[in-house]
Amino acid sequence: DSISGLVVTQLDIQPGECIKVKGKIPSDAKGFAVNVGKDSATLMLHFNPRFNCHGDVNTIVCNSKEDGVWGEEDRKADFPFQHGDKIEICISFNETEATVKVAEVEFQFPNRLGMEKIEYLAVEGDFKVKAIKFS
Numbered sequence: 862d863s864i865s866g867l868v869v870t871q872l873d874i875q876p877g878e879c880i881k882v883k884g885k886i887p888s889d890a891k892g893f894a895v896n897v898g899k900d901s902a903t904l905m906l907h908f909n910p911r912f913n914c915h916g917d918v919n920t921i922v923c924n925s926k927e928d929g930v931w932g933e934e935d936r937k938a939d940f941p942f943q944h945g946d947k948i949e950i951c952i953s954f955n956e957t958e959a960t961v962k963v964a965e966v967e968f969q970f971p972n973r974l975g976m977e978k979i980e981y982l983a984v985e986g987d988f989k990v991k992a993i994k995f996s
């Protein structure tokens with residue numbers, strides 16, 4: 862249902878390890894998403910900054926997806942992004958929550974599915990990936 866960007870499968874990211882995605886936000890970006898989980902249908906976290914899409918303006922929407930079904934959305938208060946920004950998004954998790962660190966701001970999202978490892982990473986929408994790093 863979306864124009865697929867970068868997809869990485871067969872990962873084995875454990876609690877406490879970091880996924881770093883560096884890239885640039887195009888000047889005309891409407892929105893992008895970073896998805897991590899088991900596969901495209903089972904996501905621990907859909908981290909979806911929206912500049913102007915789906916009726917949202919400058920809002921980060923987070924959600925989970927279980928067997929292809931979206932969970933309850935969680936809209937964040939902060940929006941530390943601007944068009945043209947070069948950013949690094951760091952995602953880590955433990956048994957209770959996923960953490961997203963970006964531009965000195967930290968977001969938490971519950972590990973609703975109790976996932977014990979991340980096997981899948983996808984970046985969708987208006988984001989030009991420059992590097993990914995697993996540490």
Ligand SMILES: C=CCO[C@@H]1O[C@H](CO)[C@@H](O[C@@H]2O[C@H](CO)[C@H](O)[C@H](OCc3cn(-c4n[nH]c(N)n4)nn3)[C@H]2O)[C@H](O)[C@H]1NC(C)=O
Pocket residue numbers: 862863864865892894907909915916922923924931934985986987
């Ligand atoms: C008010 C009307 C009913 O609620 C709306 O329902 C929409 C459809 O479910 C919600 O948008 C989905 O929200 C999901 C997260 O909860 C996802 O963000 C979903 O987009 C999936 C997606 C987009 N893309 C994508 N790839 N490339 C681009 N440009 N976009 N890839 N996957 C969006 O289509 C949208 O967030 C939701 N809005 C509210 C305020 O609840």
